[in-house]
Amino acid sequence: MPKSFLLNLPRKTKKVILLTHDFFIILFAFWFSIAIRWSSVHEIIKVEYCALWAITTVVTIVCFIYLGLYRSVIRFLGTKVFSTALFGSIISVLILILAAYFLHIVLPRTIPILYFLLLLILLTGSRLSIRAWLQGS
Secondary structure: OOOOHHHOOHHHHHHHHHHHHHHHHHHHHHHHHHHHOOOOOOOOHHHHHHHHHHHHHHHHHHHHHOOOOOOOOHHHOHHHHHHHEEEEEEEHHHHHHHHHHHHHOOOOHHHHHHHHHHHHHHHHHHHHHHHHHHHHH
């Protein structure tokens, strides 16, 4: 996809692309943290983990919107975006832990830690990569 095509998209379309991107990042971080912890993909397909993922994803995306993660322009990212991603990732982990508690789902202690690290690295890393690509580096 040429840069000019992406740069000329309407702002709302760009926000939808970022929302979709973050949806898949949350999905990957959640499932990969479970796969790392259990060393198996059989645990991933449990219904209770699907419910936990759905709740965590919806509330996390709403928190990201409320925190203003989608207000910034990728080309001009500053440190505020990264602090927002850090704070949003912490909130997401707390949501994960609380949802697991209230749904009575056994969640090993390592899963929230792995989820936090993966989510933070993927959120900030992908935005940095997009910014570098758009700036021509």
